[in-house]
Amino acid sequence: MKGGRPGTLLWVSVPGPELESEDRRFLERIDPAGVVIFRENVRSADQVRELNMAIRQSCPSGRVLIAVDQEGGRVARLREGVPALPPMRALGKTGDTVLIREAGRDLGRALRGLGFDVDFAPVLDVDSNSANPVIGDRSFSSDPRSVGLLAMAFAEGLASEGILPCGKHFPGHGDTDLDSHLALPVVSAPWEILENRELVPFRMAIDAGIPLMMTAHVVYPALDASLPATLSRPIVSGLLRDRLGYKGLVLSDDLLMEAVARSGVSVAAESALAAGCDGLLVLRNRDAALKVFDTVENKIREGWSPAIRAVERFDEWMRANPFRGVGR
Numbered sequence: 001m002k003g004g005r006p007g008t009l010l011w012v013s014v015p016g017p018e019l020e021s022e023d024r025r026f027l028e029r030i031d032p033a034g035v036v037i038f039r040e041n042v043r044s045a046d047q048v049r050e051l052n053m054a055i056r057q058s059c060p061s062g063r064v065l066i067a068v069d070q071e072g073g074r075v076a077r078l079r080e081g082v083p084a085l086p087p088m089r090a091l092g093k094t095g096d097t098v099l100i101r102e103a104g105r106d107l108g109r110a111l112r113g114l115g116f117d118v119d120f121a122p123v124l125d126v127d128s129n130s131a132n133p134v135i136g137d138r139s140f141s142s143d144p145r146s147v148g149l150l151a152m153a154f155a156e157g158l159a160s161e162g163i164l165p166c167g168k169h170f171p172g173h174g175d176t177d178l179d180s181h182l183a184l185p186v187v188s189a190p191w192e193i194l195e196n197r198e199l200v201p202f203r204m205a206i207d208a209g210i211p212l213m214m215t216a217h218v219v220y221p222a223l224d225a226s227l228p229a230t231l232s233r234p235i236v237s238g239l240l241r242d243r244l245g246y247k248g249l250v251l252s253d254d255l256l257m258e259a260v261a262r263s264g265v266s267v268a269a270e271s272a273l274a275a276g277c278d279g280l281l282v283l284r285n286r287d288a289a290l291k292v293f294d295t296v297e298n299k300i301r302e303g304w305s306p307a308i309r310a311v312e313r314f315d316e317w318m319r320a321n322p323f324r325g326v327g328r
Contacts, residue, residue: 004311005061006297007031009273011251011281012289017043019054026286027058030293033314034065034118036283038077045081045114052115063318065164067118070111071138072103082110088123088154092140097153104157104165112162119158120214122151124167124201125174133179144197148204155210167205169216169253170240171229172198180217180259184228191222203244211248211317213240215277217259230260230272237276249317251279256288266295273299273306278313 011034014023027035035055042048052066068077073087083106085091091100104122111119126147127139140150155165171194176185189197205213215230223239224232230252240246255261255268269280269292280296282289299307 003300003303003308004315005031006293006300006307007061008033008311008314009278009280009296009307010034010289010293011036011067011279011283012286013038013283014041014055015284015286017041017047017051019051019058024054024058026290027055027064028060030289031060032064033279034067035059036120036281037066037068037116038284042078042080045078048078048081049114056115065117066115067120067166068111068116069120070107071119071121071123072107073137075138078111078114081114083107087137088140088150089127089137091154092146092150095146095150097149100150101153101157101160104154105160106157108158108161108163111158116163118164118166118212120166120168121158122154122165122167123169124148124151124205125169125172126197126201127174128197129175129177131177132174134176134181135174139174144200145204148201151201152204152208152210155205155208164211166212166214166251167202167210168214169218169229170202170213170250171216171220171223171235172202173216173218174198176218180228180253181257184217184219184259186219186221188221194220194222199244202240206244206246206248209248212251213246213248214251214253215272217253217257227271227275228259230255230277231268231275233275235275241276249278249314250276252277252281254281254283255292256282256285266291269295270299273310276306278310278317 007030010032072085123138125135127142140147158165178185217228229235252272260268265288
């Protein structure tokens, strides 16, 4: 298709531990950039390895990225065949970058052996609100610089074994008191606090060349008075890309989460692309993923520049190997 392949912009999921004929047709049609594995896809290590192989064989382009949320602690989709890591807060309390890099390396080696390409980790959010129902012990620390140093040690470990790390959730989800799966959180901190607290770990990750970044479904009135980060051009393009100079791939969080899905998933997808996102996560809902695919296909056919530019960025990114690590 002139202007690029629409599936390049989609990250999707499949419903079970094995691919059914309908799953194969779905993957063949969309030919997505990424497929995300969830707990319902997992029975055993050998079964996950076989599922990942079947997913690759079902995607015509042959370049699908298979991803998983495997942070440690309560966010761990896999229970067999990978190290049982504690929450990142527990690792962070050691302050030991060597130990944390080794934990990332051990996890990366296991994930690579199971056929994964991407781990949606590390969390770069600062643990700054004890009432936060989503982040809490997923964060390395309440100190911004420590978060950056320790998260990048973990990311370097993953990358050393061929797993692409993904920093999240830009520009910082640590100071929220609502769950963006269920509501639209707001971080009302002024710019000075955002700059010196939330953005510190993200700056460090950008300097290290982290290849993937995931946005937050959170409103930051100091940056955009009304739109959550995922849908905000001032935040994604203005702050992340232009001001901070990020050159990697920008992924939305799941567009079916309540914080952004209120006007419909197609509207959210268009808004995320207009904001500057490169990848649209539409998970655990095949009909919604197909709807977004049709929307993106039409936009590319119409020559809509945000979609076409996102395809171009993905193609450029796939040719690059941007992750260097801290001080490398």
